[in-house]
Every structure is written in structure tokens, then in C-alpha cells.
Amino acid sequence: MEKRIPIAVVVHLIRMQDQPVNGAELTYTDNVSAHGARVVSRHPWQTGDVAQVTSLKDEITLSGEVVYCQKLPDDRYLVGLNFQNRRVTWSMYRNYNGG
Numbered sequence: 001m002e003k004r005i006p007i008a009v010v011v012h013l014i015r016m017q018d019q020p021v022n023g024a025e026l027t028y029t030d031n032v033s034a035h036g037a038r039v040v041s042r043h044p045w046q047t048g049d050v051a052q053v054t055s056l057k058d059e060i061t062l063s064g065e066v067v068y069c070q071k072l073p074d075d076r077y078l079v080g081l082n083f084q085n086r087r088v089t090w091s092m093y094r095n096y097n098g099g
Helices: 091-097
Strands: 010-015 025-033 036-041 050-055 061-071 077-082
Touching (some): 010 036, 036 050, 050 077
Antiparallel strands (some): 010 025, 025 036, 036 077, 050 061
16 A cells, blocks of 8 residues: 555546547546556546546656546546556656655
8 A cells, every 4th residue: 555645636537448539538636646546537437447647747648557436426436546567757746745
């Protein structure tokens, strides 16, 4: 279990299987850890889906696997992503995390 930092990073979120059919969703993170993020989405996701997340500020893209999808009361979803062996290098995360 890694420390999660509650920061909002504006990102483009795209389901790799859909490229480019549905295009990217402009959204934000709810929290970020060294190897993962929880992202808010307007669409339901399935465990095992592969997502591509690109920070708008840095234009750094990470690919990750969906580990859970939780429906919110307002018909949005919290999507937990695991970036496997990739570290999150977005500047907002580095600045907040102290490195």
C-alpha cells in the first residue's frame, strides 16, 4: 500500500481499447500515489481495462490497469488505476510529495 496524496491533476483519460472512437475525457485525479491514481470519470470502467492518462500541464502520459471502479451518487465514477512498474512523474505530484 502506497501513500496517497489528495491532489487534483487535470488529465485526459482514454480507454485504450476505444482509441480513437470515443476520444479522450477531460477530467481530474482524486488522489495520486507513486504508482497509481484515482481518477474521476463520467463512464463506468471494468477491472482489467487499460487506461491512458495524460497530465495537461506536463503532457506526460502513463498507462495503467483499472483495479476498481466505484459509482458515485451523481452518476460519475471513481476509477482506481495501477501504473505497474512506472512511477508517477507529474510535476504537481512531485511538488506536493517533496521530490
